[in-house]
Each structure stands twice: as C-alpha cells, then as structure tokens.
Amino acid sequence: GEGELKPFLAKHGSHLAPPPPGDPRRAGPPGGLRRSGPMSEGVRRRNVASSGEGESKANQALEKVKRFDVFSKVDEDYLEKSQTGGTVTVVAAIFMALLFVVELQEFFTVQVHDSVLVDTSWKKVLPISLNLTFPRMRCDTVIVQVLDRSGERETDVRGKLIQVSLDRRGGVVQERVPKKGECLSCLDGVGEEHTCCNTCQALKNAYYAKGLSYANVAQTAEQCSMAVGCHIVGSITVPRKSLSGSIDAAIGHVNKHGGRNELYFNVQDPAQAIDTSHTIHSVAFGEPSMDGSPLDGTTKVADVGLVNYQYHLKLVPTILVDRWGGQVETNRYSFTDIAKSARAKTGKMVEVPGIFLTYEMMPFRMQSVEKSKPWSHILTSSCALIGGAFSVASLVETVLSKLVGRFFGCGPGVL
Secondary structure (H helix, E strand, O other), X not given: OHHHHHHHHHHHHHHHOOOOOOOHHHOOOOOOOOOOXXXXXXXXXXXXXXXXXXXXXXHHHHHHHHHHOOOOOOOHHHOOOOHHHHHHHHHHHHHHXXXXXXXHHHHHOOEEEEEEEEOOOOOOEEEEEEEEEEOOOOHHHEEEEEEEOOOOEOOOOEEEEEEEEEOOOOXXXXXXXXXXXXXXXXXXXXXXXXXXXXXXHHHHHXXXXXXXXXXXXXXXXXXXXOOOEEEEEEEEEEXXXXXXXXXXXXXXXXXXXXXXEEEEOOOXXXXXXXXXXXXXXXXXXXXXXXOOOOOOOEEEOOOOOOEEEEEEEEEEEEEEXXXXXXXXXXXXXXXXXXXXXXXXXXXXXXXXXXXXXEEEXXXXXXXXXXXXXXXXXXXXXXXXXXXXXXXXXXHHHHHHHHHHHHHHOOOOOOO
C-alpha cells in the first residue's frame, strides 16, 4: 500500500532516482545503439570516453614515477630522537660552518699563473722613475747623470730628474733670488771671471775655477747656509736597445776626456763635509706594480762620509694581467748591493763617493695572469662539504649510540 511504499522510497529512493547529467549511465547501451523514444530523438553518442579513465591513467603515470624516488619517507611516529644524536648534530653544524668559512676564503683567493716568453720588444723605450734623498749632502755637490752600457752619457733621454734642496728638518728650501744690484762676495774664489757670487752654484763654480775646496765654505756662506740635504725625484725614458745602463748620483763634476764623459771629484774636499747616507724611496722601471719594488724604502747610513754605494739590478720585463683583463707592463728586478769606502787606507781616493744604480735587461719576459675560481667551485664544494659532514656525523652517531647502549644499558632514544 501507499503506507508501505513511502518508507521503502525513503530508504532506497537514491538508487531509484535518475542519474545526474553527465553520468555515463545516461548514455545509451554499449555498442553505440540509439535509444528509441521521444527524449533521445536526434541525439547520438558514440564511444564516449569517461573522465574517470583519464584520471586513472594520470594516477598510473604518477605511480610509475614513484619508483625513482630515492628519498624514502618515514612516518614521524617511527622516528626516535636522542641526546647523543642532538649533540652530534650541533657539533657537525659548527664543524660545517667552520669548513664553509675556510672554503669561502679559498674561493676569494686569487691565484697567479706565471709563464716565460721570449722578449721581442727591444724597440720600445724604458721608463725609469727615481725618488731618493740625501739628508746631509747638498744638491750643489751632487751630479746626476744617465749613462748607457758603454759609459757614455745617454743622449736620447726624455724627461728630467729634479734636484730639490732641503733644510735640516727635511723641508724644501727655496732658491735664493738675488736682489737687483746685489753683489755677494765670492770669498777665496774671487777672480776676473767671478766677481759676484749671488747663488750657491756661482760660489761653487768660482771655487772650482781656482781648484779650491769649497765644502767647508758652503756650510757657512750666506748663499748656501740654508740648504743641507738634497731630494732627487723625477721620471725619464731611455731606449731599450742599449739593454743596460746606469743612473749615477755622485759627488763631483763631469769633464770630457778622450771623447768620454768622466766624473771628477775634488780630493781636497774634507770627508766630514760630505755624507753619502741616503734613502731610496722608490725606483721603478716601467709602470709601478701593486707589490712595489725591492729597493723601495732602502736606507743606508754611512759610517764614514766618503762611501761608494753600488746597486746592480737585473731587470725582467713583466706583463701583469689582473682577473678583470687589465694589463700593466713593468719590469721586475732583483738586486745586489756593495758599499765600500771611497778612500783607501793610504788616504788616496780610489772610488767616487755617491750612488750608482746599474741595470741590465734580461732577454726573456714574464707574464703573470691572475685567475679567480668560478662560482661553480664554491657551489660544488659546499654540496660536498654538507653531504660529507652529514654522512660522517651519521656514522659517528650510530657508533656512539651503540656504545652508550652497551656500556650503560640504555635503549635507543634514551641518550
């Protein structure tokens, strides 16, 4: 009856209701047969693939990908943590941090690769820069000259080496400008050609003209009393075809003898009035390099005033290439030095007091190239460091856990 049908429909009505739109059951029977009736007239469905089949294929593909998973997952309920494992983890983290800092420093360290080439640039010029000071020797007693390998004065020299007079404190002494109509005495050097000596150099020439020593007079004469030391600074360029030469800063004057320039020193000048102590602030052949030069900052103090200092330099043409591609052409050098008294034991002068820088070019060239490590180096090193540290830490933790369990009778996860 109707009373019995209502409870039945309430319980089983969902199974008897028509399928919702899009449900495969609303399609016709298998084989693509057309259902007769007014509701299906003009509508055909043939081999309609269900969306469920597409989803099942995607799930099957994902299941196949799982076979390549090497990172197996363990449920957290099965994980055990211990004090030993925590201690090993903290120590391993500190150790990894220290190793990473060391690796980072190594990454930023620039390596220099050197190579040797045959030098074919002999047609070029050689730039020379010099900066030295005689603190107790006047500029009017020093002569600076550039000589070639044969001892002749170099003729094709460009640039200039300037001599600056210094006072007792190392300050610059301005050149005395004679007043109009002024005539200072030439003292013992007065003569027909030298009646007025208004400058220190004029007084020096007057004394040399008579063959007199003027070293003591230079310390007391009005024209020369302010200047005590001499600062020699400047840059010159010489042809490289000579391959060797010298720069002399010596006491005396140059005379022509037998077609050659020879340096003469007045032996009547007292030794106590001349002091060849000096400081070489810098000597560079070519562009100055970042690491400086071996002679930079060299100071020599003469025990006796008349000392002959000889520096023998071996120049190696060098090309410096930084990691950014910039090039600097310079000349590195090594040197040996000799210091000997200019006066023999008998009192006879055997050497000229002063500084003699002799240089010689080498027939080969050095090329120094800076190279930095690529970023891939620090990435691979960091990965290797982290992986290796964790592997070792895991091994250590396993061994410690077993030892603790054996000696203290503790189960896993207790310590």
